Amino acid sequence: MLKVQNINKSYADVKALKDISFNVSKGELFGFIGPDGAGKTTLLRIITTLLLADDGSAKVNGYDVVKDYLKIRKIVGYMPGKFSLYQDLTVLENLEFFATVFGTSIDENYDLIKDIYSQIEPFKHRRAGKLSGGMKQKLALSCALIHKPKVLILDEPTTGVDAVSRMEFWDMLKNIQKKDISILVSTPYMDEASLCDRVALIQKGELMSIDTPQNIIKLFNKNLLAVRADNMYKLLLDLRNFEHTDSVFLFGQYLHLTMKNNLSDKKLLNNYLANKKYSNIEIFDIEPNIEDCFMDLMGGVKN
Amino acid sequence: MNTDKEIIRAKGLTKKFGNFTANDNLTFEVYQGEIFGFLGANGAGKTTAMRILCGLSSPTSGEISVAGYDVYHEAEKIKKNIGYMSQKFSLYEDLTVSENIRFYSGIYGMSRKQIREKTKSLLEELDMYNYKDKLISSLPLGWKQKLAFSVAIFHNPKIVFLDEPTSGVDPITRRQFWNLIYKAANNDITIFITTHYMDEAEYCDRVSIMVDGKIEALDTPQKLKKKFNAENMNDVFLKIARRQ
Known part of the structure; x- marks a missing residue:
């Protein structure tokens, strides 16, 4: 459904994307996981034909992003990171506008958006600018789906969103996926990786890994220990100075620690802390x- | 939590906008050197409360003091004794690193000599001395956020307010950022922080969880997990915020 090959993109001296290649299959939910500045938005904009790559190629459903950009725009639904609907049109007017632009109507594809749109339908005469964050998100998703796209592309839909709304949003994506729509979604939240079929981990314009979340975890070939004790900050400082520590990071209520030479000597560690x-x-x-x-x-620099 | 000295004291904090109650009778204290997580769903009223505590907005009712000053009559004194940083706006992009430090510390009334000495030690500590004449816009986000935090506590405030400071930052830098937070708290600076990363809620001494303008829970992460029979703070949050 999506085939990206050796894409490079620079802004002046900054290499935003370095030799990016990956495929997304039909009906797959594919996640781009990485922090701000990793290159996620640049890549999504190239795929949605809004930006030209320096070199490399990208195809959506067999169409080339440069030559066939008009065809691609008809089959792609795109939800940018910044809310981009018309603030002074109502909910209904926005949806009608997007349906009309794509030569369809709300009635024709109502089934596809029903689950999502029905939640904001009671407010259909409210201006988009007056909606809460969660409602804006639902409207934007409805507008991105109203022409029944083959591929749905979402740029950080859950950034700045609370944990409850994030979970609800992912439930919606899972339901859309069932309707045979391929989904490409980017996020800075690492915990959302497990909700995708496959993920690409991206950092500073480079793909570090592409696989199922399960396989990525399998490839982590170090013994990992969870450690906690009273006074976690002091514990962190002391463990950094522990001669056998390879890496140590805060992880919720625990510290995650790997030892040098892939040692996993809990006794040694316990003695050190007991002392x-x-x-x-x-x-x-x-x-x-x-x-x-x-x-x-x-x-993982030890810092 | 280092001492039992109250830095924030809020009793019945209420803020209404017309018929809408954004903050409904909030009562809580935050102590010196404490890391206090201020959590809640979007639209729960966190920003409204934070603006009041920073002296930027007046409450409708309630007794509230911050750093020993009353929010109704001493808002200007509050502003001098707090630090503030957000994800959205922190430093001036078209000023250099050292210009930003000079600008902010000048606003807080530090002397040139103080600023000069402290700038050097700060930049060495952050390993950024060689970048002192670089524009902020040329720095990676993670560096900006670490610098922004250091600038926010440069004038040694009693409390610093952090509004989603780690949003979108890579996982390693996010942890380095928390090291800075711990260090500041160890130096008796109170930390008041909002975040959507629930693992970060675990790093706080205590957290409050707001739902629809009310504080629905306030305790240490350990006690909250126990009380709500939850494995981690994410579960606690989901249980509380979803009950509505």
């Missing part, structure tokens, strides 16, 4: 998550 008079020491093996993998791929 420093820590109380309530907990040490156990833990499965890495995507964020561990991401930091490891970044070359």
Whole structure:
């Protein structure tokens, strides 16, 4: 459905994308995971024909992003990172506008957007600019879907959104996916990786890994320990100075630690902490998550 | 939490906009050197409360003091004794690193000598001394955010307000940022922070969770997890915010 090959893009001296290649299959939910400035938006804009790459090629449903850009625009639904609907049109007017531009009507594709749109339909005469963040998001998604696209492309739809609304949004994406629409979504939240079929981890314009979340985690080939004790900040500082520490990071209520030479000596670690008079020491093996993998791929500097 | 000295004292903080109650009778204290997580769903009223605590907006009712000053009559004194940083706006992009530091510390009334000495030690600590004459716009986001935080506490305020400071920052820099927070808290600066990263809620001494203008829960992460029978703070948050 989507085929991207050796894409490069620079802005003046800054290389925003370096030799990016990947494919997305029909009906797949594919995630781009990376922080701000990684190049996610640049890439999505190239795929949606809004920006030209320096070199390389990209095809959507067999259409080339340069030669066939008009055809691509008809089959792609795009929700940019910044709310881009007409603030002074009402909910209904916005939706009608997008339906008309794409030569269709709300009635024709109502089924596709029903689950999402019905939640904001009671406010259909309200101006888009007056909606809450969550309602704007639902309207933007409805507008991106109203022409029944083959590919839905979403640029950081959940950034700055609270944990509850994020979860609801992902439920909506899963439902859209069931209607045979391929989805390409970018996010800076590492925990959302597990909700995708496959993900690409991107950092400073480079793809560090492309695989299923499960496989990415499998490839993390170090023994990871979770550690906690009273006074976590002191614990972090002390563990940084522990001679066997390879990397140590805060991770929610625990610290995640790897030891040099892939050692996993809990006793050694426990002795070290007991000598420093820590109380309530907990040490156990833990499965890495995507964020561990991401930091490891970044070359996890011990800092 | 280092001491039991109250830096924020809010009793019945209420803010109404017409018929809409954005903050409904909030009562809480925040202590010196404490890292206080101020959580809530979008639209729950966090920003409104934060603006009041920063002296930028007056409450409709309630007794509120920040850093020992009353929000109704001493808002200007509050502004001098706090630091503030947000994800959206922190530093001037078209000023250099050292110009930004000079600008902010000048506003807070520090002397030239103080500024000069402290700038050098700060930039060395952040490993950014060689970048002191670079424009902010040329720095990576993570550096900007670390610098913005350091600038926000440069005048040694009693409390610093952080509004989603780590949004979109890469995972390693996000943790470096938290190191700075811990360090500041260790130096008795109170940290008042909002975030959508629930793992960061675990790093706080105490967190409050706001729903529809009210504080629905306030305690240490450990106690909240126990109370709501949840594995982590994400579950606690979902349970509280979804009950409505």
